[in-house]
Amino acid sequence: MMAEPARNVSGGAMLPASLPLHTEAHPEPWGRVIGRAMRLRCPVCGQGPMFRGLTTRDHCPVCGFLFEREVGYFTNGIVLNYMLACTATAFIVTPLALFVRWPLYVTIGVALALALGLTGLVFLHAKSLWLAVDLLARPAEAGEFVDPTLPDPPVPAPHPASSMEESP
Numbered sequence: 001m002m003a004e005p006a007r008n009v010s011g012g013a014m015l016p017a018s019l020p021l022h023t024e025a026h027p028e029p030w031g032r033v034i035g036r037a038m039r040l041r042c043p044v045c046g047q048g049p050m051f052r053g054l055t056t057r058d059h060c061p062v063c064g065f066l067f068e069r070e071v072g073y074f075t076n077g078i079v080l081n082y083m084l085a086c087t088a089t090a091f092i093v094t095p096l097a098l099f100v101r102w103p104l105y106v107t108i109g110v111a112l113a114l115a116l117g118l119t120g121l122v123f124l125h126a127k128s129l130w131l132a133v134d135l136l137a138r139p140a141e142a143g144e145f146v147d148p149t150l151p152d153p154p155v156p157a158p159h160p161a162s163s164m165e166e167s168p
C-alpha cells in the first residue's frame, strides 16, 4: 500500500496532501472558510478545533496554523464581538420599544441584558469570524504553520499587582 503524498510546512511538519488548506497557493471559496469559522474550526483546514473551552489554541492541532497571526491579533475580534452583539440587540429591542408599551426602565433593562448576554454568546464566533475574514483578505503563508503535534504553550498564571510594584 502506498503512503499518501505529503507536503512540508514550516516547522518540519508533514501534512497529507489531501488536507484542504486555505492558503495563498490554494485559495478556497469564501463560504467554505466562513462556514469553518461558524463551526469554530480552523478556517485554514476546517478540521482542528480553534478553542479549548473558552481559550484560543496557539495553533491548529491538525494543520499547525498559528491562530494569533500577530501580537494583539484578536483585538479586532473583540470589536467584531461588540458590533455583532449590539446589532442583534438593536434588532430585537427596537421593535419592542416601538410596539410593546413597556415602561422605559424595562426596555433599557432588556437591552442591557441582551447586550451583555449576546456578547458572551458570540464571543468565540466573533474571534473565529475575524480570523476567517482576515484569512480571506490575507491567505495563510508557509511561515504561519508550526508542527501540529506541538503542545500549546502553558497559559501564564496572572501575577497580582506585580507590574505595579516593579515600576520605579
Ligand SMILES: [Zn+2]
Pocket: 042, 043, 044, 045, 046, 047, 048, 060, 061, 062, 063, 064, 065
Ligand atoms: Zn487547521
